[in-house]
Structures are given as structure tokens and as C-alpha cells.
Amino acid sequence: xxxxxxxxxxxxxxxxxxxxxxxxxxxxxxxxxxxxxxxxxxxxxxxxxxxxxxxxxxxxxxxxxxxxxxxxxxxxxxxxxxxxxxxxxxxxxxxxxxxxxxxxxxxxxxxxxxxxxxxxxxxxxxxxxxxxxxxxxxxxxxxxxxxxxxxxxxxxxxxxxxxxxxxxxxxxxxxxxxxxxxxxxxxxxxxxxxxxxxxxxxxxxxxxxxxxxxxxxxxxxxxxxxxxxxxxxxxxxxxxxxxxxxxxxxxxxxxxxxxxxxxxxxxxxxxxxxxxxxxxxxxxxxxxxxxxxxxxxxxxxxxxxxxxxxxxxxxxxxxxxxxxxxxxxxxxxxxxxxxxxxxxxxxxxxxxxxxxxxxxxxxxxxxxxxxxxxxx
Numbered sequence: 001x002x003x004x005x006x007x008x009x010x011x012x013x014x015x016x017x018x019x020x021x022x023x024x025x026x027x028x029x030x031x032x033x034x035x036x037x038x039x040x041x042x043x044x045x046x047x048x049x050x051x052x053x054x055x056x057x058x059x060x061x062x063x064x065x066x067x068x069x070x071x072x073x074x075x076x077x078x079x080x081x082x083x084x085x086x087x088x089x090x091x092x093x094x095x096x097x098x099x100x101x102x103x104x105x106x107x108x109x110x111x112x113x114x115x116x117x118x119x120x121x122x123x124x125x126x127x128x129x130x131x132x133x134x135x136x137x138x139x140x141x142x143x144x145x146x147x148x149x150x151x152x153x154x155x156x157x158x159x160x161x162x163x164x165x166x167x168x169x170x171x172x173x174x175x176x177x178x179x180x181x182x183x184x185x186x187x188x189x190x191x192x193x194x195x196x197x198x199x200x201x202x203x204x205x206x207x208x209x210x211x212x213x214x215x216x217x218x219x220x221x222x223x224x225x226x227x228x229x230x231x232x233x234x235x236x237x238x239x240x241x242x243x244x245x246x247x248x249x250x251x252x253x254x255x256x257x258x259x260x261x262x263x264x265x266x267x268x269x270x271x272x273x274x275x276x277x278x279x280x281x282x283x284x285x286x287x288x289x290x291x292x293x294x295x296x297x298x299x300x301x302x303x304x305x306x307x308x309x310x311x312x313x314x315x316x317x318x319x320x321x322x323x324x325x326x327x328x329x330x331x332x333x334x335x336x337x338x339x340x341x342x343x344x345x346x347x348x349x350x351x352x353x354x355x356x357x358x359x360x361x362x363x364x365x366x367x368x369x370x371x372x373x374x375x376x
Contacts, residue, residue, distance in 0.1 A: 004122040008105040018198030023091040024084050043187040048077045050161035070160040072269050079262045083255045090251055097247040101205040117215040125208035143285050144189045148182040150282050203300035206244050210307040213237045217314045231330050245342050257346035259294040266290030267364035275372040301344035301352035308342040
């Protein structure tokens with residue numbers, strides 16, 4: 001067994017849980033995962049109800065920092081619960097893409113050069129994924145811990161979840177309320193990070209497959225002389241790339257739009273708070289949170305677009321005129337596929353890339369700056 005296949009097998013259980021959580025799959029998989037998903041779902045729905053109850057009681061009162069934070073958390077929680085419900089209808093597509101990724105890892109080449117290309121790209125993909133996973137978890141833990149401390153010791157923030165169903169007037173109950181709120185914070189944060197982790201893994205796998213195809217194409221002039229079926233291998237690999245890009249696009253179509261929307265909302269709140277209180281650390285954490293909501297999918301979309309655009313450029317550099325007439329016809333098929341535009345789109349209309357992310361950032365900042373200047 002190759003090293004990259006062994007690492008994939010070790011990682012697959014984590015990704016399977018991420019997909020199960022993203023699609024609310026509580027009917028299949030290990031019992032431990034099903035109980036975990038059920039617990040997280042109940043916790044998140046309970047948090048949503050407690051936030052709504054707090055908002056309902058605060059309407060008509062002064063719109064302070066506590067109310068704005070409650071409203072922001074309620075929007076984000078609604079947003080991700082809707083994403084999970086939409087993903088539940090795409091469960092088969094998630095599993096189909098994961099099956100294709102597993103087949104890519106199980107693929108073996110007799111040729112040394114091709115096997116080296118396959119191993120290097122897959123190992124780099126896994127190394128990148130593990131680094132992203134490690135730093136996202138550290139950053140998420142830091143943000144959640146900081147917010148919990150600030151909400152506990154800064155009276156301007158305080159409790160944003162309404163626990164008035166139990167009316168105990170003592171210090172111990174108040175501390176328990178904060179502990180429950182912190183736990184609910186941790187549950188929704190863990191849910192969001194886990195969902196993003198699964199999408200990141202699948203997106204990086206698609207990019208790795210495109211890189212493998214690009215490297216195969218660079219060897220076309222050399223390998224076609226010794227292996228007459230090499231062009232067919234490239235066509236097969238190209239069809240696999242197209243299928244996986246389309247599957248990923250269908251999976252994130254609606255969810256990416258909702259994530260970009262949530263990103264815009266968080267930036268609007270974050271920049272508004274920052275302009276009013278630029279010395280408060282928690283306000284900067286809002287902008288960081290907004291960045292973590294959709295930056296990963298925008299980076300994936302950006303690189304998928306760049307890598308697929310390179311396919312046609314690499315094909316143009318091959319000595320196609322030296323091929324046989326039969327191979328030239330197949331080459332035209334590959335060239336036609338490579339010239340099409342591929343990339344990620346939100347609801348099939350908006351490009352998901354770094355340009356979109358920067359535009360959202362600029363629009364949110366400009367809007368808040370105008371409102372702040374008018375208020376002075």
C-alpha cells in the first residue's frame with residue numbers, strides 16, 4: 001500500500017463524519033457519529049431558539065451591543081442550518097465525489113514518471129490539507145475562548161441566550177447560564193469548522209487531480225511515442241476531472257451563496273463595530289470570523305479556475321501534428337473539452353473566487369464607512 005493511500009484511509013473517517021454532519025445523516029455510519037450529529041443538531045437548534053427568544057424580548061428596548069451580537073449569531077445559525085438542510089438533498093453527490101477521490105488515491109501507474117507525478121501531487125495535497133486543518137482549529141479555539149471570556153466579564157455583552165424558562169435568582173444559576181452559553185458557542189463553532197473541513201478536503205482533491213492531469217499532459221510528446229494508449233489515458237483523466245469539478249460545483253452551488261451572504265453580513269457588523277470601537281479586540285475577531293466563513297471556498301474556486309485554464313495552454317504546446325490521424329481526432333476532442341470554462345459558481349450565476357471575496361470586503365467596508373461618516 002502506498003503512503004498517500006494509507007494517509008487517505010486514516011483521514012477518510014474524519015471526512016466521512018464531516019459529510020454526515022453537513023448532510024444531517026443520522027441514519028447511517030458508526031453509532032458514535034450518529035449520536036454526535038444528533039447531539040450537535042439538538043444543541044444548535046436549541047441555541048437558535050434561545051437566541052430568538054432573547055431577540056423577541058429585546059425588541060422595543062435599546063439596540064445595544066448585546067442585542068446586535070444576538071441578532072448576528074441568530075442570522076449565522078439560521079444560515080448554516082439552512083445549508084445543512086440543502087446539503088441533505090445532495091447526499092448522493094457528496095458520496096459520489098468521495099468515491100471518485102478514493103479511486104484517484106487507489107490508482108496506480110506502471111510507468112515510473114507517472115507514478116512519481118501521482119504520488120507527489122497526492123502527498124502535497126494531503127500535506128496542505130493537514131496544515132489548513134491544524135491552523136483552522138487553533139484559530140477557531142482562540143476565537144471561541146476569547147469571546148467566551150469577553151462575554152462573561154464584560155457586562156456590555158453578557159448573556160445573549162435567554163434561559164428565563166428556569167427562574168432561579170442566585171449567583172450559581174447565573175454562572176451555569178454562562179457555561180451553557182459557552183458550550184452552545186463551542187457546538188456551533190465546531191459544526192461550522194467541521195463542515196468547512198469537508199468542503200476544503202474535496203476541493204483540494206479536485207485541484208490535485210487537475211495538477212496530475214496537467215503534469216501528464218506535459219509528458220504527452222514523450223510518452224505518446226512509447227505508449228500508444230497514453231492519449232486515451234489523458235482523455236479518461238480529463239473526463240474524470242470534468243465530472244469531479246461539476247460535482248463539487250453542484251454540491252456548493254447554494255451553500256456558497258449562503259456563505260458569501262453570511263460573510264457580507266458579518267463584515268457589515270464587524271466594520272460597524274470597529275469604526276465605533278477600534279480598540280476592542282472582539283470587534284477584530286468578527287472580521288476574522290467573516291473571513292473564515294467563505295475564504296476557503298473562494299480560494300478553492302480561484303485555483304480551480306486557474307488550473308483548468310492552464311489545460312488548453314499546455315495542450316497547445318504539444319506536437320499534435322506528429323500524431324497519427326486517429327490520435328489527432330482524439331486530440332481535438334481533448335482540446336475542445338479543455339477550452340471550455342470551468343470553475344465554481346454560486347447558484348450558477350456568481351463566480352466563487354478571490355475577486356468575489358475582495359469585492360464583498362470592499363463593499364461592506366465602504367458602506368460602513370459612509371454610514372459612519374454620515375452619523376458624525
